[in-house]
Amino acid sequence: MRVRFITSNEGKYVEVREALEGAGHELIWKKHPYPEVQTASLDEVVEEGLAWLGQRLPGDEPFIIEDSGLFVPELRDFPGVFSAYVYKTIGNAGMLKLMEGRSSRAARFESRIGFWSREKGRHIFGGTCRGTISPSARGSSGFGYDPIFMPEGESRTFAEMVKTEKNAHSHRGRAAARFIRFLG
């Protein structure tokens, strides 16, 4: 199937394309801004985004959107749904600073892929990746918080892995795998 991915984040596009192409689907990158509600839930952001774009996006081809976040229980799930904003402001250096002296460095990445099609309606697919915040930023592949996140059972950060390795573990890779199973 040919699907459009509405995102301003090239890194996300490249990752999801990798997963979809491996399953024989085609992913087209398209930028189109849509409002993101201030809420504590990724599901709500994606649901409202799908509803909004479903009414306004030109063209009739199916599309996906994705929202994800890094949740740190020791920081009451900060930065959570506001991960993109927090990354742009205080960044990984700020996150490492906030983790100083914390008793637990546990963290999880969450992803939600929202799918819209005229025939199949709206669907949301989730993926989670548990891990820890690394003591320092390491690696240069990927984007965002990748240099400070080590998935469970790994001593490397996401930014020290190649795309296919990251996809095998990652929240976004897992959400993409669920979406691919749905496409059949």
Add this chain to the structure above:
Amino acid sequence: MRVRFITSNEGKYVEVREALEGAGHELIWKKHPYPEVQTASLDEVVEEGLAWLGQRLPGDEPFIIEDSGLFVPELRDFPGVFSAYVYKTIGNAGMLKLMEGRSSRAARFESRIGFWSREKGRHIFGGTCRGTISPSARGSSGFGYDPIFMPEGESRTFAEMVKTEKNAHSHRGRAAARFIRFLG
């Protein structure tokens, strides 16, 4: 005039009521959730909130909403429009941590009061208060970031002042003063 204030934050209500009552107006506290868009601008949050509530809020009486944020230039204006969320998660301790070793502790509070009335339409009133992030949290009056914010020319934090003193300086007090002039 009798005006409703739609907010879940009692501290905000008490402050704005103090200012309005001093000018002979009556402020009624009402809780009614409304969506807040994820955006870098307080104006957009307030504009969309007014539009949304204007269509849905029961009753015909005029109402106000208020949004405010703490902006720290050294942190690329973090926490900004996400101040409420950041306060609930990393709090003042997190903010003080992020300020460690920063060359400038300059900060500003911004407020926007949005007014809706059937006859007068929608209007937004702004107020700014410049100051610095204090070296440690001090005082117990007010709410939110008050214990770590010292307005310009003051050695006390907002949380070390009584309500009328804070209102004379504060972003919200200034926005309220503009709103009161508009009411006439």
